[in-house]
Amino acid sequence: EIVLTQSPGTLSLSPGERATLSCRASQTLSSNAAWYQQKPGQAPRLLTYGTSSRAPGVPDRFSGSGSGADFTLTIAGLEPEDFAVYYCQHLGSAVTWTFGPGTKVEI
Amino acid sequence: QLQLRESGPGLVKPSETLSLACSVSGGSISSSPTTYYWAWIRQPPGKGLEWIGSIHSGGNTYYSSSLRSRVAISVDSSKNQFTLTLTSVTAADTATYYCARQTWTSVGFFDSWGQGTLVNVSS
Numbered sequence: 001e002i003v004l005t006q007s008p009g010t011l012s013l014s015p016g017e018r019a020t021l022s023c024r025a026s027q028t029l030s031s032n033a034a035w036y037q038q039k040p041g042q043a044p045r046l047l048t049y050g051t052s053s054r055a056p057g058v059p060d061r062f063s064g065s066g067s068g069a070d071f072t073l074t075i076a077g078l079e080p081e082d083f084a085v086y087y088c089q090h091l092g093s094a095v096t097w098t099f100g101p102g103t104k105v106e107i
Numbered sequence: 108q109l110q111l112r113e114s115g116p117g118l119v120k121p122s123e124t125l126s127l128a129c130s131v132s133g134g135s136i137s138s139s140p141t142t143y144y145w146a147w148i149r150q151p152p153g154k155g156l157e158w159i160g161s162i163h164s165g166g167n168t169y170y171s172s173s174l175r176s177r178v179a180i181s182v183d184s185s186k187n188q189f190t191l192t193l194t195s196v197t198a199a200d201t202a203t204y205y206c207a208r209q210t211w212t213s214v215g216f217f218d219s220w221g222q223g224t225l226v227n228v229s230s
Contacts, residue, residue, distance in 0.1 A: 001172065030213065032213060032214060033214055034213070036156075036217075042222075043220040043222055043223050044156065044220060045220070046216060046217060046218045049210075049213050049216040049218075050213040050214075055218060087156055089214065089217070090214050091215065092158070092171075093172075096158065096170075096171060096172065097158045097161075097209075097214070097215055099155055099156040099157070099158065100155070101155045102155050102156075
């Protein structure tokens with residue numbers, strides 16, 4: 001089974017700064033990952049998927065990219081509402097799915 | 108707009124069976140294209156997300172290897188809902204359980220989620 005590792009565990013930044021979140025797969029069955037945002041007490045929300053697609057309604061400051069087994073979520077200019085936990089998601093095997101442990105973006 | 112809502116008991120005793128339903132509105136489970144599956148995902152308090160399993164309206168199911176011996180997911184097209192059954196629960200099964208729609212392309216992402224329901228396993 002594929003294991004996802006996210007780094008850093010916590011990212012301390014200020015509004016307006018750029019956030020770069022990393023996700024590495026122990027092996028890969030696809031060249032991309034999906035990314036989710038979760039705020040306290042809320043369900044996760046899909047942000048990006050595929051090579052560089054954003055879910056409907058997601059601001060264009062969020063962008064996903066990937067190369068081999070390494071995937072990146074970039075937030076270009078943090079807004080106050082962006083402080084949350086972010087999870088990457090990938091195939092766990094041919095027909096299972098797995099999430100990374102999460103990165104907390106805090107002020 | 109697609110909406111999903113979980114329902115079921117918030118408290119289950121150890122060794123018993125956990126059963127949850129996910130009601131779907133704003134779209135039909137039974138007429139969903141082959142690209143759509145319906146999934147259960149859980150999150151223990153203060154921890155990360157764990158995929159439990161996915162089902163297509165045609166009956167194809169896929170389960171987490173760690174839960175496969177205890178889990179079953181089924182679809183009730185007449186009620187436009189799908190259900191999760193988890194047997195022989197322990198305290199480790201205490202979590203918020205989410206239902207979600209899964210798009211079966213790319214890496215199989217989850218694009219619509221229910222609000223989640225907290226299930227405590229305790230005597």
